[in-house]
Amino acid sequence: MAEHLLRVENLMRRFGGLVATDNLSLEVVTGELHAIIGPNGAGKTTLISQLTGQLMPNSGAIHFAGQDITTLPSYKRSGLGLARSFQITSLLRDFTAADNVALAAQAHAGHSYRFWGNARKEAPLREAAHAALARVGLAKRADVPVSELSHGEQRELELAVALATKPKLLLLDEPMAGLGVTESQRMVALLKELRKEVTIVLVEHDMEAVFALADRITVLVYGRVIACGKPDEIRNNDEVKRAYLGDQHAVTRHG
Amino acid sequence: MKSAFNLRTIVVALVVAGLVLLPVYSALTGKVFILTMFTRIIILALAAASLNLIMGYGGMMSFGHAAYLGIGGYAVGILAFEGIGSGFIQWPVALIASALFALVIGALSLRTRGVYFIMITLAFAQMAYYIASSLSRYGADDGLTIYKRSNFGGLIDLSNRTQFYYVCLACLLGGIYLIWRIVNSRFGLVVQGVRSNEQRMQAIGFHANRYRLVCFVISGTICGLAGALLANNTDFVSPAVMYWTRSGDLMVMVILGGMGTLFGPVIGAIVFLLLEELLSQITEYWAMIMGPLLLLIVLFARGGIMGLLARFSRG
Numbered sequence: 001m002a003e004h005l006l007r008v009e010n011l012m013r014r015f016g017g018l019v020a021t022d023n024l025s026l027e028v029v030t031g032e033l034h035a036i037i038g039p040n041g042a043g044k045t046t047l048i049s050q051l052t053g054q055l056m057p058n059s060g061a062i063h064f065a066g067q068d069i070t071t072l073p074s075y076k077r078s079g080l081g082l083a084r085s086f087q088i089t090s091l092l093r094d095f096t097a098a099d100n101v102a103l104a105a106q107a108h109a110g111h112s113y114r115f116w117g118n119a120r121k122e123a124p125l126r127e128a129a130h131a132a133l134a135r136v137g138l139a140k141r142a143d144v145p146v147s148e149l150s151h152g153e154q155r156e157l158e159l160a161v162a163l164a165t166k167p168k169l170l171l172l173d174e175p176m177a178g179l180g181v182t183e184s185q186r187m188v189a190l191l192k193e194l195r196k197e198v199t200i201v202l203v204e205h206d207m208e209a210v211f212a213l214a215d216r217i218t219v220l221v222y223g224r225v226i227a228c229g230k231p232d233e234i235r236n237n238d239e240v241k242r243a244y245l246g247d248q249h250a251v252t253r254h255g
Numbered sequence: 256m257k258s259a260f261n262l263r264t265i266v267v268a269l270v271v272a273g274l275v276l277l278p279v280y281s282a283l284t285g286k287v288f289i290l291t292m293f294t295r296i297i298i299l300a301l302a303a304a305s306l307n308l309i310m311g312y313g314g315m316m317s318f319g320h321a322a323y324l325g326i327g328g329y330a331v332g333i334l335a336f337e338g339i340g341s342g343f344i345q346w347p348v349a350l351i352a353s354a355l356f357a358l359v360i361g362a363l364s365l366r367t368r369g370v371y372f373i374m375i376t377l378a379f380a381q382m383a384y385y386i387a388s389s390l391s392r393y394g395a396d397d398g399l400t401i402y403k404r405s406n407f408g409g410l411i412d413l414s415n416r417t418q419f420y421y422v423c424l425a426c427l428l429g430g431i432y433l434i435w436r437i438v439n440s441r442f443g444l445v446v447q448g449v450r451s452n453e454q455r456m457q458a459i460g461f462h463a464n465r466y467r468l469v470c471f472v473i474s475g476t477i478c479g480l481a482g483a484l485l486a487n488n489t490d491f492v493s494p495a496v497m498y499w500t501r502s503g504d505l506m507v508m509v510i511l512g513g514m515g516t517l518f519g520p521v522i523g524a525i526v527f528l529l530l531e532e533l534l535s536q537i538t539e540y541w542a543m544i545m546g547p548l549l550l551l552i553v554l555f556a557r558g559g560i561m562g563l564l565a566r567f568s569r570g
Contacts, residue, residue: 052458078460090458092451103448107460112441113469119441165459 005030011060020046022223033195035202035210038220044203052084081168085158098142101129104164132160152183262568267518298484303508303520305477311515314450318373319380323353325497327482332399332492342405353479361471387494398493513561
């Protein structure tokens with residue numbers, strides 16, 4: 001039996017009358033790439049936010065690497081090896097690409113109550129940053145401010161920032177959002193490489209990418225898990241077909 | 256970019272050189288007044304620089320920064336009144352009292368953001384103002400006269416105008432050097448990261464509010480030093496030093512000079528206080544001219560004077 005890196009039990013999250021996460025249970029095995037799909041409004045981002053601690057569940061439990069992290073604030077979860085990328089690019093816009101990544105490395109290399117030495121001259125941090133940037137193909141753009149990077153480059157930078165925290169589990173919230181065809185292909189190739197090193201939970205609308213990458217897929221509809229299994233099982237699952245056929249938008253856009 | 260950097264550097268170098276040589280000019284021309292005026296400017300520049308650390312670099316719009324001027328000043332004034340004249344006691348007490356005050360109001364107000372943060376820092380400063388007004392033993396509303404300046408033994412004589420001026424200038428330049436180190440340190444990058452995107456900083460593993468609080472305390476402590484200097488400069492401390500309009504003045508100096516630039520607050524303080532001085536000589540309604548002038552600068556020079564200098568040299 002493979003080890004569970006992440007175990008979610010009976011998670012509930014309501015927003016007023018709306019149940020965004022409805023008694024959701026989920027297990028992520030060490031080493032797998034686990035995709036989470038579902039029509040718009042299925043509660044995918046809400047789930048990710050609860051996993052990383054930006055949002056607290058009303059009830060239920062989250063275990064990560066054998067530890068109950070349900071009530072842990074996000075900065076502590078990051079310390080345990082949980083990293084996320086944001087669906088809407090969330091970077092430090094007035095910093096350079098290298099600074100963004102170096103700060104992520106800094107968060108995991110000793111404390112930051114150091115007031116004197118120049119942090120931009122700390123070689124280990126800079127090297128870690130450049131390694132992560134090289135990983136995602138941004139080595140040459142290291143000293144460019146984020147606000148001057150293209151959208152595609154910002155998506156790659158999101159990934160580099162997450163990688164620099166040396167995560168055990170990478171939660172990627174629609175890394176392909178807004179990317180063109182070639183950029184998407186590059187991202188898929190990149191994820192194929194990364195999955196060899198780190199366990200990944202991938203939330204994505206791009207079905208082609210999901211089926212190309214995932215070991216297992218969980219399907220969410222209205223905050224509930226309606227199916228979980230290998231890509232082939234999901235493809236042939238009647239309930240999944242119904243959920244997607246019922247949602248014309250999802251079919252025409254991603255079908 | 257390179258040339259922009261140069262013009263700013265030239266202006267800053269000229270200003271610093273001017274400040275260093277000012278006592279010489281004052282002595283040669285016999286204009287004592289200018290030395291007194293610039294002593295005050297330098298002290299308030301230090302206060303503005305400390306505010307810039309949280310406002311410009313930390314993104315915390317504190318509207319109660321003058322409280323530390325009062326706390327630092329009252330620490331000196333009260334100790335002097337009670338017969339403790341040594342600066343080696345007075346000044347550390349001023350710094351510690353300011354740090355503690357910053358720790359308490361920071362811990363409470365940093366739970367809020369935006370307008371609420373502005374209002375709550377304002378409220379705390381006003382509270383300090385009213386407390387000072389009710390200290391009947393220490394002059395209450397009328398304030399407290401300090402009959403002897405802080406005594407540093409034979410080391411320095413603060414009653415000597417020139418020596419006091421250089422002590423203030425050393426504090427200002429030392430304070431700016433400290434801020435420069437902080438801003439480029441690990442700690443400083445985290446604080447600026449939190450200003451830019453708090454959620455992101457939490458997600459990569461930083462306890463954002465704790466860094467904010469430490470920054471808030473450092474800033475308050477530096478301003479407490481300015482308070483101790485100010486009380487020595489005027490030989491007097493009163494609740495009026497921490498009135499909210501003074502906090503507003505400090506904010507204007509920072510914005511005028513250029514938020515988040517090292518020397519912006521110094522330039523801002525010089526321009527603001529010189530304008531105040533000049534305009535008040537022309538008319539007692541000087542605020543009517545000052546107001547629109549500031550409005551123009553905020554509207555057309557977003558980065559303040561430092562931003563303007565950068566734009567000029569870029570052409």
